[in-house]
Amino acid sequence: MNSTLKTSSSPSSVFSVQLLTIFVCFLMNMLDGMDVMVVSYAAPNISKDWSVSPQSLGVVFSAGLLGMAIGAIFLASRADKIGRKGIILISNVLMSVSVFATAWANSVEMLTIMRVVSGIGIGGMLASTATLTSENAPQKTKDFWVSFVMAGYPIGAVLSGLVAASVIPQYGWPAIFKIAGFASFVTLPIGYFFLKESKEFLNKSASRERPALTALLAEKYKKATIGLWVAIFMAFATLYFLTTWIPKLASVTGLSVELAIYAGTVFNLGAFFGIISQGYLSSIFGLQKTIFGYLIFTAFLMLIFGQFAGSVMVLVLFGLIGFGIQGGFVGMYSLAARLYPTEIRATGVGGAVGIGRIGAIVGPLLGGVLIGAGLSMTTNFIVFAVPTVISGIAMLYISTKDSR
CATH class of the missing domain: 1.20.1250.20 (MFS general substrate transporter like domains)
Known part of the structure; x- marks a missing residue:
């Protein structure tokens, strides 16, 4: 993807591009918080509509967490080869499609599959946005900006809760998944046009080889x-x-x-x-x-x-x-x-x-x-x-x- 930064740019313009990337990462993490929590808000109504106990939906929550682990370990690692931006966009697509499709789930099994897929996207997204932010943030304030981006997660969780509280009683639980999925779709062009890879990544020729997880040990x-x-x-x-x-x-x-x-x-x-x-x-x-x-x-x-x-x-x-x-x-x-x-x-x-x-x-x-x-x-x-x-x-x- 063409996301290079012009070396001739002034320091202020370069920082503006970096800051924009950081804010887009914040937005992406808001979506993470929304997509993680939306099933929790819908669970009581799903349980009632399908006549299944809340305990039976426990496997759905575990499936989402399993998907996040898979996404963080295996999908996010691809960002060291194809770029952080590419994985963020792929993660966004996985989240958008699976969350939107959940509105038409009619069994615990289908709901579980959708949560695994969305979890893979969420896991890849969290790790990749943290990495991209770290590489774009100024050295002296790096820790603050990474924390700022991660703070998007609880904000998304709170906002989705407020929306769910007004939407679900009136339109039913599928509506909140449609809204959440559509919101993720809307941010795709924002990520495509405004996310930029860091010079640090682009200048590292070794980054073109995908490292094995064993490299960490x-x-x-x-x-x-x-x-x-x-x-x-x-x-x-x-x-x-x-x-x-x-x-x-x-x-x-x-x-x-x-x-x-x-x-x-x-x-x-x-x-x-x-x-x-x-x-x-x-x-x-x-x-x-x-x-x-x-x-x-x-x-x-x-x-x-x-x-x-x-x-x-x-x-x-x-x-x-x-x-x-x-x-x-x-x-x-x-x-x-x-x-x-x-x-x-x-x-x-x-x-x-x-x-x-x-x-x-x-x-x-x-x-x-x-x-x-x-x-x-x-x-x-x-x-x-x-x-x-x-x-x-x-x-x-x-x-x-x-x-x-």
């Missing part, structure tokens, strides 16, 4: 890669335990039905501010120390969560926990982009995100087992504070000097 990168994978697996396990069980958590903590409805929105709004502030603080205190602080803060809140059961303060805690866990784990995207050189950067980011998505499958399943065994929600929070601490500690043992 070469002696030079092995220690940092394993540390990153441990940290992101643990963080995703906690994050998806929280997001999966938030409706249940809210209902058993004594909140009124009206207030419980806002739990997910408060969590995602907290996430947005956590992600943005993490990017800013990382430029002051350092990326790894900032991530560590956010995750330890989250673990502390989870440990004291039970003290606020039955109080409106539970909503505040949901917001603060979203602030901490999302702010912390999104910083790992920035770290992954820093750990690896251009020729294997997309593979490195995608590999980390893919490992994280496996944790996203394990976390909710483990939470379900513990709840089924009779453990209270408060006890579950204490249990999941442990992987959060492990994730934070792992951050401090990753050396970027050994990798680049």
Whole structure:
């Protein structure tokens, strides 16, 4: 694709092109958040229309996460050969077609297939936008801009929730999938005309060869890669335990039905501010120390969560926990982009995100087992504070000097 930057351009015009690319990546991640959450908002109505239990739809949610892992590990790695822009556009097509087609799903099996396909697109999109942003952002503010782009994800989740709340009761659950799919289609020409590959990628002739995932475990990168994978697996396990069980958590903590409805929105709004502030603080205190602080803060809140059961303060805690866990784990995207050189950067980011998505499958399943065994929600929070601490500690043992 013809996405070269003219070497004769002035620094200000080059930065304008880079900034435009960053904002388009932000838009693409808003679509990610929308496409991930839309099935959650539609699930109660799907369950009612098809006469299947909400538990039976659990396989649908797992299928989406599996697709994201596949997309991050295998699709995103292609970006090191054909370019980040190409994979972003391919991911967009996969998301658009599958989400739009979901409106005509008439069985759990078809719905599952559509979620796998959309998950592959979402996984490829997240890793590729993080990589492209890292390569276009100014060196001094790189961490902020990567975090800014990732903040599009919770914004998309919140906006899709607001749209779903007004659309589904009036037009039925298929309407929200049509809207989400159409919105993704609309952004295709925007991505095609305004996304630009970085000079860093275009000037690397080695990038024309697709690197193997095993390159991340070469002696030079092995220690940092394993540390990153441990940290992101643990963080995703906690994050998806929280997001999966938030409706249940809210209902058993004594909140009124009206207030419980806002739990997910408060969590995602907290996430947005956590992600943005993490990017800013990382430029002051350092990326790894900032991530560590956010995750330890989250673990502390989870440990004291039970003290606020039955109080409106539970909503505040949901917001603060979203602030901490999302702010912390999104910083790992920035770290992954820093750990690896251009020729294997997309593979490195995608590999980390893919490992994280496996944790996203394990976390909710483990939470379900513990709840089924009779453990209270408060006890579950204490249990999941442990992987959060492990994730934070792992951050401090990753050396970027050994990798680049």
